[in-house]
Amino acid sequence: MAKVLVVTSGKGGVGKTTSTAGLGAALAQSGQTVVVVDFDVGLRNLDLVLGAERRVVFDLVNVIQGVAKLPQALIRDKRLDTLWLLPASQTRDKDALTSNGVARVIAELKQKFDWVICDSPAGIERGATLAMRHADAAVIVTNPEVSSVRDSDRIIGLLDAKTEKAEKGGRVDKHLLITRFDAARAARGEMLNIDDVLEILSVPLVGIVPESEEVLRASNVGSPVTLCNPASAAARAYCDAARRLAGENVPMTIPTDKKRLFTKLFGRRAA
Amino acid sequence: MRFRGRSYIAFVLTPEPPIFEWLADLDAWIARSAGFFIGKPVVLDLSAVTLSKAAIAHLLAELQTREIRIMGIEGANPADLGPELPPLLKGGRAAGAVEKIEKPEVVDPVEPPARETEQAVAPTALEPGSLLLETSVRSGQSIVFPAGDVTVLGSVASGAEIIAGGSIHVYGTLRGRAMAGSTGNPRARIFCNKVEAELLAIDGYYRTAEDMEPSLRSRPIQAWLQGDVMLIAPLN
Numbered sequence: 001m002a003k004v005l006v007v008t009s010g011k012g013g014v015g016k017t018t019s020t021a022g023l024g025a026a027l028a029q030s031g032q033t034v035v036v037v038d039f040d041v042g043l044r045n046l047d048l049v050l051g052a053e054r055r056v057v058f059d060l061v062n063v064i065q066g067v068a069k070l071p072q073a074l075i076r077d078k079r080l081d082t083l084w085l086l087p088a089s090q091t092r093d094k095d096a097l098t099s100n101g102v103a104r105v106i107a108e109l110k111q112k113f114d115w116v117i118c119d120s121p122a123g124i125e126r127g128a129t130l131a132m133r134h135a136d137a138a139v140i141v142t143n144p145e146v147s148s149v150r151d152s153d154r155i156i157g158l159l160d161a162k163t164e165k166a167e168k169g170g171r172v173d174k175h176l177l178i179t180r181f182d183a184a185r186a187a188r189g190e191m192l193n194i195d196d197v198l199e200i201l202s203v204p205l206v207g208i209v210p211e212s213e214e215v216l217r218a219s220n221v222g223s224p225v226t227l228c229n230p231a232s233a234a235a236r237a238y239c240d241a242a243r244r245l246a247g248e249n250v251p252m253t254i255p256t257d258k259k260r261l262f263t264k265l266f267g268r269r270a271a
Numbered sequence: 272m273r274f275r276g277r278s279y280i281a282f283v284l285t286p287e288p289p290i291f292e293w294l295a296d297l298d299a300w301i302a303r304s305a306g307f308f309i310g311k312p313v314v315l316d317l318s319a320v321t322l323s324k325a326a327i328a329h330l331l332a333e334l335q336t337r338e339i340r341i342m343g344i345e346g347a348n349p350a351d352l353g354p355e356l357p358p359l360l361k362g363g364r365a366a367g368a369v370e371k372i373e374k375p376e377v378v379d380p381v382e383p384p385a386r387e388t389e390q391a392v393a394p395t396a397l398e399p400g401s402l403l404l405e406t407s408v409r410s411g412q413s414i415v416f417p418a419g420d421v422t423v424l425g426s427v428a429s430g431a432e433i434i435a436g437g438s439i440h441v442y443g444t445l446r447g448r449a450m451a452g453s454t455g456n457p458r459a460r461i462f463c464n465k466v467e468a469e470l471l472a473i474d475g476y477y478r479t480a481e482d483m484e485p486s487l488r489s490r491p492i493q494a495w496l497q498g499d500v501m502l503i504a505p506l507n
Contacts, residue, residue: 124411146429150410153428157409200428200446202407 002110005117005245006135008159010151012122014143015179018215018225019238020119021049023139025224026242028083032114035074037105038088039131040121041096047087050077051222061089064101070108079227084113094127106134124158132163137173139245140203143180144192149200152176156203175206177241182211183254207241208254209234233257280417281312281342283363286330287319294333301337308339314360318346327351400437407443408433417454429469438462448472452496461494462506476501 007020017040024036038046041061047053052075058068063086070086077083086109089096109116120131132138138159142152159172166172178197186193198205210233218228226235226242233255243250286293301308315331322330331341343360344352352359400419407425408414414421417436426443433439433447436454438461445463452459452474461471466487470479473496483503491506 150429153410154430157412157428157431160406160409199444200426202425 002113003115004106004110004134004136005115005139006120006132006137007117007139007141008120008128008132008155009122009141009148010124010128010155011143011148014141014148015209015215016122016141017045017049017119018219019139019141019177019179019209020046020117021219021224022209022226022235022238023242023245024115024117025077025080025083025226026239027115027117027246028077028080029226029239030242030246031082032246033082033084033112034115034117035084035086035109035113036117036119037086037109037131038119039097039127040119041088041127042090042093043121044088044090046119047075047085048222049219050083050085050224052077052085052087053222056087059087059089060105061092061096063105064096064098070105079223094121094125094130097126097130099130099133102130102133124154128155129158129162132159132172134164135159135172136165137175137245139175139177139206139241140201141177141179142197142201144178144186144194144197146192149192149197153201156201174203175241175245176201176203177207177209178205179209180211181208181254183256205252206244207237208252209237209241210254210256212257214257278415278417279312281314282308283314283316283345284334284339285316285319290320290322290326290330297337308337312342313339314343314345314363315341315357316345322347322351324351324353324356327356331356402435408447410447429467435459450477451494457496462492464491465489466492466503471501471503473501478503 007016007023009016020036024034028034036046036050037060038044047056055075058073060073062068063070063073073086075085075087077085106116118131118135121127140152140155142148156174159174160166163172176198178194182191185191194208212232212234214229214232215225215234218225221228225232226238229235236255240250317327327347334341341357343357345360345363347359349359402416402419402421404414404421404423404425408423408427408431410428410430412431413434414432415434419435420437420440421433421435422440423433424442427433427441427445427447427449429446431447432450434450434453436456437451438459439449439451441449441463444465444467446467446469448470449461449468450472451461455474457474459473461473467489468480470477471494473494476496476499478501487503487505492503493506494501494503
């Protein structure tokens with residue numbers, strides 16, 4: 001049975017779309033079939049991050065309104081044949097999403113894929129609540145800073161109240177993904193450290209993605225960081241997080257960029 | 272002209288099918304406590320029954336003969352309520368078991384204007400007059416319990432609030448707002464295991480984080496009123 005995962009945060013710009021692409025590609029690399037669904041109607045980005053922007057014909061809103069059938073809107077990734085994208089519409093807004101329509105699309109996707117990953121828009125309005133509505137599990141993307149943490153807390157409250165699973169008396173499995181973490185700055189007290197964030201949110205940690213130049217590079221070339229540079233620290237962090245999501249027991253580490261280590265060593269030798 | 276939100280406590284009657292048996296039960300109950308409903312606000316919750324417009328009007332007439340005046344209807348289809356029937360109400364919150372409240376005409380003076388609340392879990396009533404929350408209260412959630420004390424086993428997040436008629440006990444960290452004695456009880460207190468609160472209030476007197484002694488931060492404290500001054504002291 002397919003698992004529906006929502007990637008959400010409340011706050012914008014913390015890395016939801018990057019994380020959706022990174023986790024989606026990592027799960028797809030392990031051989032499972034994955035569809036990533038962009039719920040950010042009107043401000044779609046997932047197509048760019050996956051490098052599929054020039055292949056979009058139909059989108060989520062078209063499928064919901066019955067203009068197109070689901071297989072017509074799904075775009076298969078060129079690098080990974082187990083990874084698919086259902087893009088959002090850029091010309092509409094979130095009001096174009098209907099509750100029944102979203103339910104129907106998610107139910108249909110669950111028949112076809114092992115993982116349905118919903119990339120939530122920022123905020124707590126219609127787009128975000130519909131993205132989380134049918135989730136079995138949630139990845140809460142948080143930056144180690146106070147406003148992001150508080151917004152994540154708000155989203156966790158909504159996951160416990162407004163999802164279909166919660167309304168039936170169940171619980172959405174929640175996983176915390178800390179992104180843009182900089183160990184040196186956290187040690188200097190310029191950033192919240194991991195324990196502070198965990199203490200405030202009390203949600204199990206699924207991964208720590210270090211701040212990395214590779215992330216921006218990857219999104220500019222239109223490739224999930226896990227495909228673009230699998231050896232980078234961010235890619236390894238996403239791969240580990242994906243394995244944990246799939247139920248594997250992977251020890252928690254904060255990957256570091258080897259390149260930086262090499263240059264450090266090299267620099268030292270040169271000096 | 273000013274419009275203000277204010278919340279009141281009302282009794283909720285929930286008829287169950289078959290209606291005539293429910294009315295008979297109600298009659299038996301009224302016989303035991305005559306005059307209980309006179310002059311009290313009562314809301315009719317129709318979520319357990321499916322009634323036509325005519326049947327709703329008939330039920331209201333039946334209740335009227337028992338001197339029960341219905342001020343609003345909950346759980347009905349708006350289409351079944353014409354202008355001649357009481358208005359449809361939404362967003363009601365439980366306020367403890369009816370039989371146990373001695374003076375139910377409590378006014379919530381904090382007057383939150385129709386605020387959205389998303390309670391994480393169905394709150395479990397400890398005993399009459401208290402509310403136990405076993406999990407954390409998340410940012411944006413508002414727990415309003417005018418009937419008595421609120422106990423939170425988890426933390427209260429920044430941006431969350433607890434409004435209690437009685438005292439407030441938080442066993443985790445209190446980072447949000449706590450307003451105790453909201454129904455006019457100056458003897459209410461606030462206890463927490465670790466204080467990082469945005470605001471503490473008792474019976475309308477409040478202190479913000481800025482006017483709290485910095486040395487108390489992150490410590491277990493209690494807060495109470497002495498006259499019209501709020502005192503905060505460490506618990507150990």
